[in-house]
Amino acid sequence: MTLKECYDKISGDYDDVISRLRSERLVQKFVLKFLDDKSYDLLCSSMAEGKWDEAFRAAHTIKGVCQNLGFATLMESDSALTEALRAGNKEEAIRLKEKVDVDYRMTVDGIRDYAGSLS
Amino acid sequence: MQREKILIVDDSEMNRAILTDMLEDDYDIVEAEDGLSAVAILQKSVDISLVLLDIVMPGMDGFGVLEIMNENHWIEDIPVIMVSAENGTEQVKRAYEMGVTDFIMRPFDIFIVRRRVVNTMMLYAKQKQLINMVNDQIYEKEQRSNMMIEILSHIVEFRNGESGQHIHNVRRYTDYLLRELGKRWKRYRMSETDISLISTASALHDIGKIAIDEKILNKPGKLTDEEFAIMKTHAEIGAQMLESMAGHQDNPIVKTAYQICRWHHERYDGRGYPDGLKGDEIPVAAQVVALADVYDALTSPRVYKGPYSRETAVKMILDGQCGNFNPDLMQCLAEDGMEMAKDKEQEITESAQRQEIREYVEVVMRSKGGSMSERALKLLDYERMKYSFFASMTEEIQFEYMDSPPMLTVSKWGAKKMGVEEIIKNPAQDKKLQEVVRPDTWNKVVQWLHSTTPENPEISGEVMLRFNGEDRWFQVIFRAVWSADEPPKYMGAFGKAIDIHDRRLELEDLKKQASRDSLTGLLNHRNARRRITERLAANPAGKYVLIIFDLDFFKTVNDTYGHAFGDKVLKHVAERLDAGIRSNDISSRIGGDEFMLFMECGDEYAMVIDRIFNNISGPFEGFHISLSIGVAQSAVVGVDYEDLFHAADKALYCAKKSGRGRCCYFDASMDGMFSVLSEIEGEGAGERSDR
Numbered sequence: 001m002t003l004k005e006c007y008d009k010i011s012g013d014y015d016d017v018i019s020r021l022r023s024e025r026l027v028q029k030f031v032l033k034f035l036d037d038k039s040y041d042l043l044c045s046s047m048a049e050g051k052w053d054e055a056f057r058a059a060h061t062i063k064g065v066c067q068n069l070g071f072a073t074l075m076e077s078d079s080a081l082t083e084a085l086r087a088g089n090k091e092e093a094i095r096l097k098e099k100v101d102v103d104y105r106m107t108v109d110g111i112r113d114y115a116g117s118l119s
Numbered sequence: 120m121q122r123e124k125i126l127i128v129d130d131s132e133m134n135r136a137i138l139t140d141m142l143e144d145d146y147d148i149v150e151a152e153d154g155l156s157a158v159a160i161l162q163k164s165v166d167i168s169l170v171l172l173d174i175v176m177p178g179m180d181g182f183g184v185l186e187i188m189n190e191n192h193w194i195e196d197i198p199v200i201m202v203s204a205e206n207g208t209e210q211v212k213r214a215y216e217m218g219v220t221d222f223i224m225r226p227f228d229i230f231i232v233r234r235r236v237v238n239t240m241m242l243y244a245k246q247k248q249l250i251n252m253v254n255d256q257i258y259e260k261e262q263r264s265n266m267m268i269e270i271l272s273h274i275v276e277f278r279n280g281e282s283g284q285h286i287h288n289v290r291r292y293t294d295y296l297l298r299e300l301g302k303r304w305k306r307y308r309m310s311e312t313d314i315s316l317i318s319t320a321s322a323l324h325d326i327g328k329i330a331i332d333e334k335i336l337n338k339p340g341k342l343t344d345e346e347f348a349i350m351k352t353h354a355e356i357g358a359q360m361l362e363s364m365a366g367h368q369d370n371p372i373v374k375t376a377y378q379i380c381r382w383h384h385e386r387y388d389g390r391g392y393p394d395g396l397k398g399d400e401i402p403v404a405a406q407v408v409a410l411a412d413v414y415d416a417l418t419s420p421r422v423y424k425g426p427y428s429r430e431t432a433v434k435m436i437l438d439g440q441c442g443n444f445n446p447d448l449m450q451c452l453a454e455d456g457m458e459m460a461k462d463k464e465q466e467i468t469e470s471a472q473r474q475e476i477r478e479y480v481e482v483v484m485r486s487k488g489g490s491m492s493e494r495a496l497k498l499l500d501y502e503r504m505k506y507s508f509f510a511s512m513t514e515e516i517q518f519e520y521m522d523s524p525p526m527l528t529v530s531k532w533g534a535k536k537m538g539v540e541e542i543i544k545n546p547a548q549d550k551k552l553q554e555v556v557r558p559d560t561w562n563k564v565v566q567w568l569h570s571t572t573p574e575n576p577e578i579s580g581e582v583m584l585r586f587n588g589e590d591r592w593f594q595v596i597f598r599a600v601w602s603a604d605e606p607p608k609y610m611g612a613f614g615k616a617i618d619i620h621d622r623r624l625e626l627e628d629l630k631k632q633a634s635r636d637s638l639t640g641l642l643n644h645r646n647a648r649r650r651i652t653e654r655l656a657a658n659p660a661g662k663y664v665l666i667i668f669d670l671d672f673f674k675t676v677n678d679t680y681g682h683a684f685g686d687k688v689l690k691h692v693a694e695r696l697d698a699g700i701r702s703n704d705i706s707s708r709i710g711g712d713e714f715m716l717f718m719e720c721g722d723e724y725a726m727v728i729d730r731i732f733n734n735i736s737g738p739f740e741g742f743h744i745s746l747s748i749g750v751a752q753s754a755v756v757g758v759d760y761e762d763l764f765h766a767a768d769k770a771l772y773c774a775k776k777s778g779r780g781r782c783c784y785f786d787a788s789m790d791g792m793f794s795v796l797s798e799i800e801g802e803g804a805g806e807r808s809d810r
Contacts, residue, residue: 020228021137030137037133060175061131067226068137 001117003028010071010110017070030069035111037065040104047097055093056085059100074103122147123168123240128157128184129202130176134225138171138202141229142236154179155524155544158187161197162521163528163542169240170199171223174210178544179524185217187524194218198243200235265319268372272322275329279336285415286322292411292457294318299451300407307403307447317404320376324383324408327357339423354384355393378402383409386443398445406445413441414457429457516593516616520546522609527552533616537586555584564595568612573601581619591620636708638686639693644715647707648760651717654705655758663753664724665763666716667771668732671745671779673712680742691739699731715767724752728782736780747774748782755785 003024007014021027043058059082066075077099084093124147129135132152139148149167151157153176161167170188174181181201188194198220203210211222220239223232272286297314300307328336331353335346342350357380367373382396382405389397417432427435433452435441516533520526527546534541537555546552547561556564560582567578579596597614601607634646642650655663670676670692677685689712696706696714705717720727728750736744749771756766766785774783783789 016226020226022229026137026140026229029140030133033133033136037131039131039133054177057130057175057177061134064131064225065133068134070226 001114003031003114006031006110006114007070009113010107011073012107013070013072016072017068020070027069031111032115034065034069034071035108035115037062039065043097043100047093052085052088052090052093056082059085071107074100074107077103124149124164124166125236126151126157126160126167126170128152128154128170128176128181129173131173134173134202137227138232141227141232145233146236153177154181154184155526157184158524159526159528159542159544161188161193162526167197168243169236170197171202171236172199172219174201174203174214182213182217183524185214185219189217196243198239200239268319268322271326275325278333279325279328285419288415288419289321289324289408289411290318292414293321293407295457296407296411296448296451297403300403300448303450304447316371316375317379317407320372320379320404321408321411323357323361323376324379324412325353325357326360327353327355327380329360330356341423351384351392354381357381375404378405379408381405383412385409387445388443390443406448409442410436410444410448410452414452417441517613518615519611519613521611537584555586557583557585560584564597568597568599569609571597571599571601573607576601581623582616584616591618592623593617594619639690639708641693641697641714642705642707644707644709647705647709647715647717648764650705651763652760654717654719655753655760658719659758661719661753661758662721662724663717663719663758663763664728665751665753665760665767666718666728666748667709667764667767668714668716668746668748669771670712671747676742684740684742688739688742688744692735692744695735696731699734715764732782745780747771747779749774749785750782751785755787 001009004014006012007017017027018024021030039058039061043055043062046052046054046058059078063075063078063082066072066078077096081093081096081100084096122145125142126149127135127138128151129138130153135150135152139150142148146168149160149164151160155178157170157172158179161170170184172181172184181203185194185199188197188199194217199218200221200223201211201214201219202223203225214222220242221235223235269286276286294314297307297309297317301309301314331350335342335349338346358377361373361377361380362368364373381393382391382401385391385394385396385401385405387398387401387406389395413436414432417427417435418429420426436444436452437449514532514536515530516536517530518533519528521528525545525547527543527549529537529539529541529543531541537552539549539551539555543549543552547558547565553561564580564582567580571578576599577597578599579594581592581594583590584593585591593616595614595616597612599612600610602610634642636643651665655661670688673685673688676688689708692712692714693706693708696716700706700716700718703719705715707715707717709715716731718724718727728748732746732748736746738744749767749769751763751766751770753763756762766789769789770783770785773785773789774781777783
């Protein structure tokens with residue numbers, strides 16, 4: 001699988017990320033690194049424990065990372081969640097989290113497949 | 120070349136990694152995962168050239184970092200680029216107001232990131248360089264032009280056959296007269312720069328004489344009219360020389376020198392040369408130099424005359440024999456002042472001027488308040504280096520504490536010894552630190568520190584710290600840091616902790632020794648009494664017995680076998696006694712062969728007492744130890760120590776009376792009895808004193 005194919009699979013914007021980071025090596029490195037990023041775990045646990053400030057920061061961090069890596073789909077759902085958390089809108093946040101869960105799984109699965117095809 | 124160092128502050132490791140990757144080819148990178156760590160790094164290092172700062176972070180956020188950078192004026196030396204996905208204009212505005220130089224928005228574009236970093240670095244580097252250049256050059260330039268002027272005017276003097284002293288004197292007098300004028304009349308008041316300008320330019324007043332024939336210049340006798348006419352041209356010639364200096368016409372020193380050269384022979388009444396200016400038409404600079412020139416000419420020797428005394432010179436000037444001057448100016452001509460001015464160190468003007476430049480530079484540098492100059496930062500770095508070097512040599516726990524944001528810095532050795540980080544954020548909540556410094560100890564110390572004042576900032580005390588599971592006593596010495604604000608604010612403290620555990624144990628050992636009988640190691644009477652009293656007070660409802668006993672026929676032991684053996688017997692008795700009792704019981708030697716035992720026990724005490732004393736009685740190295748025992752029970756006597764003691768004493772007396780080797784319990788019938796101990800202490804002391 002090529003990196004571009006991986007981006008297509010996870011509905012990311014490959015052209016955008018390549019135009020910004022200029023190097024497929026760099027993009028690949030950080031895409032793979034995304035699998036190790038703990039922000040999503042933090043988001044899940046802090047929402048489960050009702051730590052809303054922490055949840056906001058985690059969602060915010062995921063948003064930043066998605067922006068940087070051009071993960072357009074996950075970024076979109078996570079942005080919405082970030083704003084809901086920022087506004088302190090808990091019910092809406094819990095609702096939006098479901099979409100984030102789906103998109104996150106889709107993204108991570110896609111990257112895992114890509115990582116598998118490399119070895 | 121040394122690479123510049125960038126501090127990247129972002130709570131997302133991914134984002135830090137991306138930025139690091141983009142920049143690490145050209146820069147050294149330091150990373151911080153939150154605001155407090157960033158502040159700690161900025162506080163410790165002076166070589167950070169740029170900060171890339173995220174806004175949203177746990178704990179202290181990006182604005183918190185900016186706030187501290189502003190408070191400490193770091194923002195003036197270290198540029199900050201905000202990194203953010205936030206594009207709310209409010210935040211951007213706030214960030215700019217707090218001194219942020221630029222923004223990098225997410226998503227990152229590698230070219231934009233690199234370009235912004237380079238631009239910001241260059242901008243700041245230029246600014247720093249400029250400040251330094253201005254600093255150096257203002258002063259250097261001033262020095263250089265002063266020197267050139269002096270050289271030039273000395274050439275003229277030399278040709279005049281005058282000593283170089285004339286120029287110096289005129290300069291000093293000019294300086295003095297200008298200041299006097301300014302003191303007396305507001306309208307003459309001028310800035311330090313102007314005074315120095317005129318005094319410096321005064322050295323040039325006679326440069327026109329370079330064009331006058333040496334024969335006329337140095338003629339000893341009176342000049343002919345023709346010669347004098349030639350001589351007079353020096354004023355105009357000097358002015359022309361200055362005027363013909365292309366490209367310097369706007370230079371203040373050239374302008375001032377022109378006035379002085381051209382008009383220093385004008386008279387206030389308008390009868391001078393070359394232009395016949397009158398009164399205030401003559402620039403003040405020229406008026407002052409003219410008077411200074413005349414005064415020095417009168418009081419110094421010349422080829423055509425000897426020196427006049429100061430009084431004569433002043434009188435001649437005031438009488439109008441040597442020209443005609445501004446009356447305001449003549450009022451300043453107090454001869455003492457002039458003389459004093461002449462004797463003044465040459466540096467005076469220069470140093471005043473230097474002072475002014477320094478003040479000016481400082482104003483520029485401090486335009487944002489009490490900033491730290493580059494040099495001061497370097498010095499600070501040096502001090503820190505020195506400090507950490509010495510700290511590493513002494514095996515002491517040294518530390519610095521900053522109150523807000525709370526941060527504890529521990530010396531390398533100390534941190535290793537304590538098993539904590541060298542920089543501890545939020546030390547009050549730090550788990551590792553709490554293992555060493557228990558929260559109640561921490562709070563106590565914090566209280567101590569808050570009790571200091573700016574006048575008495577030092578405080579010390581002893582605290583228990585825990586090292587590798589062992590409690591040890593430390594002496595801690597602090598110096599609290601108070602700000603210079605009004606009212607002063609508590610900022611933190613620095614200090615050190617010294618292990619005094621062994622010393623303290625030794626001391627406690629000594630105390631213990633003092634409370635014990637030196638022969639037997641049992642408590643002495645005073646301490647036994649104190650402890651018993653405490654125990655009784657702690658639980659008055661308890662059942663206690665207090666027992667006093669002594670050795671029968673002990674006097675004969677001493678008499679027959681000698682005191683050394685007597686001591687041996689006493690020691691033996693004490694050992695057996697101690698072996699037979701529980702750790703809670705209090706045993707004591709209260710004097711001679713008198714012992715005391717205090718126990719808390721139930722109804723079976725009689726058995727216990729029998730067992731203990733059977734254990735002691737018996738043969739010892741050929742001597743048969745027999746005891747007489749008096750027992751007082753709290754159930755009978757009450758829980759007052761004195762009552763118990765005297766009751767036991769009486770019971771002992773009773774035991775002795777009834778044939779020794781016995782044990783008596785106190786009851787009310789014994790109330791009237793004698794006391795064994797009062798015999799010891801009282802009339803029978805000589806006889807009964809067994810030792």
